[in-house]
Amino acid sequence: MKIYKITEASTYIGVSINTLKTLANNNKINSFKTTGSHRRFRQDDLDSYMGIKKETQEKLTVIYARCSTAKQKENLERQKDRLRKYAENKNYKYILIDEIASGINEKRKGIHKLIKLCFEGKVKRVLIEYKDRLARFGYEYLDAIFKNLEITIEIIETKEKKYEEELAEDIMKILTCYSARYYGARGGRKKKNNTIESNDTGVDSARISRIIRGWEKPTEEIKDIITKYLKVEEKEIFDD
Numbered sequence: 001m002k003i004y005k006i007t008e009a010s011t012y013i014g015v016s017i018n019t020l021k022t023l024a025n026n027n028k029i030n031s032f033k034t035t036g037s038h039r040r041f042r043q044d045d046l047d048s049y050m051g052i053k054k055e056t057q058e059k060l061t062v063i064y065a066r067c068s069t070a071k072q073k074e075n076l077e078r079q080k081d082r083l084r085k086y087a088e089n090k091n092y093k094y095i096l097i098d099e100i101a102s103g104i105n106e107k108r109k110g111i112h113k114l115i116k117l118c119f120e121g122k123v124k125r126v127l128i129e130y131k132d133r134l135a136r137f138g139y140e141y142l143d144a145i146f147k148n149l150e151i152t153i154e155i156i157e158t159k160e161k162k163y164e165e166e167l168a169e170d171i172m173k174i175l176t177c178y179s180a181r182y183y184g185a186r187g188g189r190k191k192k193n194n195t196i197e198s199n200d201t202g203v204d205s206a207r208i209s210r211i212i213r214g215w216e217k218p219t220e221e222i223k224d225i226i227t228k229y230l231k232v233e234e235k236e237i238f239d240d
Contacts, residue, residue: 003042003119004040004041004043006039009041028049029041032148040148042121059121059122060122061094061124062096062126063128064098064128064133065083065097065128065129066099066100076100079129079133080098082156083096083128083156086156098110102136103135104135118146118151123151125152126152126154128153128154129156
């Protein structure tokens with residue numbers, strides 16, 4: 001479904017911008033505002049005002065399931081089964097998108113496919129097991145986008161169970177990226193491989209896992225790296 005700015009919408013229906021504002025303010029044409037308070041119009045609403053009738057297409061529920069690594073594939077299958085069962089109990093007509101990718105990976109094909117379907121106006125709700133399945137960080141941005149498109153995110157679990165291993169892996173990736181930039185800048189050289197092995201940083205994934213579980217006390221250096229790049233307060237992760 002196409003979204004129009006106010007200038008584009010006024011051209012589309014053949015009225016002035018001021019007239020369009022008046023129509024919207026008087027609820028003659030539906031509109032919505034972005035988080036920056038800019039008015040937007042959906043093509044369906046503009047077509048409805050002009051009397052253009054289109055066949056209504058039933059919107060779907062999209063089940064989105066994800067795990068971080070191939071070794072967690074069995075968990076992914078169980079996750080999908082739980083989501084399918086939930087959707088069927090609610091009598092939702094659904095399609096399923098699943099993928100194996102890190103929650104901090106911005107190039108996930110599955111999440112891009114989901115967003116494309118949402119902007120095409122084919123989605124009524126997104127069904128996930130818990131927030132981290134959509135995104136490890138930045139979930140609120142997706143939530144805001146979906147709300148503006150009048151799409152509901154339905155979460156069947158409020159708290160993820162046994163997530164420490166995945167979180168440790170994601171933090172390890174952030175540490176590796178940070179270390180690559182830090183050592184590259186300090187040495188003034190570019191490396192063909194933009195990653196640095198965990199033992200170059202002095203921190204391995206097993207140690208990160210122990211820290212997340214609370215089994216090992218992190219050093220001040222590790223605390224500083226993690227809190228800086230997760231953009232959170234230290235007490236949110238390392239609260240004693």
